[in-house]
Amino acid sequence: MSQRSLSVIAPTYNESENISPFIERAKDVLGQFDWEIIFVDDNSPDGTAEKAFHLSRADQRIRSITRLNDRGLAKSSIQGMLSARGELLCVMDVDGQHDPVVINEMAERLEREDLHIVSAARRLEGNQDLKGLSPVRQKLSTFGNWLCGLVLGRKLTDPLTGFFVIRRDSFLQTAPRLGDPGFKLLLDILHSNKTLRHAEVPFEFGARRNGQSKLDVYVIWKFFTYLLSKLTGGVLPDSLISFLLVGGTGIFVHLAVLYSILWLVPFAVAQTAATLIAATGNFLLNNLLTFRDRRLKSWAKFWGYLKFIGISAVGIVANVSAATLTYERLVHVVFVATLAGIAIDTVWKFVIANKFIWK
Ligand code: GDD
Ligand code: MN
Numbered sequence: 001m002s003q004r005s006l007s008v009i010a011p012t013y014n015e016s017e018n019i020s021p022f023i024e025r026a027k028d029v030l031g032q033f034d035w036e037i038i039f040v041d042d043n044s045p046d047g048t049a050e051k052a053f054h055l056s057r058a059d060q061r062i063r064s065i066t067r068l069n070d071r072g073l074a075k076s077s078i079q080g081m082l083s084a085r086g087e088l089l090c091v092m093d094v095d096g097q098h099d100p101v102v103i104n105e106m107a108e109r110l111e112r113e114d115l116h117i118v119s120a121a122r123r124l125e126g127n128q129d130l131k132g133l134s135p136v137r138q139k140l141s142t143f144g145n146w147l148c149g150l151v152l153g154r155k156l157t158d159p160l161t162g163f164f165v166i167r168r169d170s171f172l173q174t175a176p177r178l179g180d181p182g183f184k185l186l187l188d189i190l191h192s193n194k195t196l197r198h199a200e201v202p203f204e205f206g207a208r209r210n211g212q213s214k215l216d217v218y219v220i221w222k223f224f225t226y227l228l229s230k231l232t233g234g235v236l237p238d239s240l241i242s243f244l245l246v247g248g249t250g251i252f253v254h255l256a257v258l259y260s261i262l263w264l265v266p267f268a269v270a271q272t273a274a275t276l277i278a279a280t281g282n283f284l285l286n287n288l289l290t291f292r293d294r295r296l297k298s299w300a301k302f303w304g305y306l307k308f309i310g311i312s313a314v315g316i317v318a319n320v321s322a323a324t325l326t327y328e329r330l331v332h333v334v335f336v337a338t339l340a341g342i343a344i345d346t347v348w349k350f351v352i353a354n355k356f357i358w359k
Pocket of ligand 1: 013014042072076092093095097160161212214215
């Protein structure tokens with residue numbers, strides 16, 4: 001009987017110490033498959049791609065893809081999956097936290113129950129200790145799971161796992177609809193294609209072998225705004241949501257500055273200072289979070305900042321005019337008119353920022 005073909009897609013970033021042990025383990029346990037391993041590296045500074053390249057010359061079953069000037073676990077995985085030759089595709093971490101032996105179980109389950117996708121869940125057994133995660137990560141994970149349930153419309157034990165097997169044709173059918181969920185590819189696949197038959201198998205999430213986790217504040221932020229965007233039915237793109245949330249913090253900064261210096265200086269001065277400081281904070285946060293993948297540095301950052309202050313100034317005029325119009329022509333309610341003004345101002349800034357600052 002011919003062996004089932006399997007492609008293991010292993011996105012990597014700074015994992016040079018981990019890929020050899022990973023390959024050894026895979027060789028030991030994937031005997032039932034005609035397998036290949038595809039490393040997709042985002043040009044890691046530690047030379048992971050080069051190491052993968054050398055290993056690929058020694059063994060035909062190992063392949064190495066390098067992406068330049070971009071970062072992203074999900075984006076890398078998608079790229080690897082698109083160039084895979086197996087009937088089954090498996091996405092997983094190479095750092096020792098995902099044991100390749102679990103692939104056998106997932107593939108078996110997929111065949112037996114005629115499913116499209118099977119994921120490996122980190123806590124099917126009730127309170128199984130997530131020893132690979134810090135306490136903060138565990139809390140975040142629980143909250144994230146709950147939000148995911150809301151977005152997916154059904155509860156999974158572990159919608160955030162990065163370890164799953166999917167049929168190649170199911171993936172190809174879904175791929176054009178995928179967005180950029182940062183780390184959480186599984187969730188995006190299940191959300192984008194509701195017809196997929198899916199199941200979970202439990203597994204023991206291990207500790208990292210070498211190096212450290214790349215899941216940082218930015219990844220969490222991106223995921224959070226991704227979920228909120230899905231909750232609006234996709235009407236608001238995640239970058240606009242991020243921009244709005246950052247703008248929201250700006251209102252607090254503005255009021256805090258205003259009230260703390262109002263007793264020292266005239267109102268106009270306090271108002272100007274508050275506007276400038278809030279706009280500066282907004283600029284820095286947007287540069288760090290909303291437009292992270294187009295982040296401005298050094299001179300470009302300085303010019304971007306001046307432009308942002310500029311559009312903020314125009315925004316104040318837009319804001320006041322929109323609020324006045326709304327008040328006089330439509331509602332005669334100060335609060336509603338003010339909100340309308342802020343909304344117009346924010347959308348205006350977002351459009352301009354998208355087109356002319358973080359191009
Ligand atoms: N190409 C590429 N680009 N690979 C990346 C990137 C990136 O920007 N960021 C991370 N990776 C690779 C890592 O090298 C690793 O092999 C794998 O993706 C997972 O990254 P980790 O940094 O080890 O993530 P983690 O262990 O903290 O997160 C785990 O839990 C998440 C859910 O909470 C992983 O299992 C994730 O897959 C999972 O979504
Ligand atoms: Mn990991």
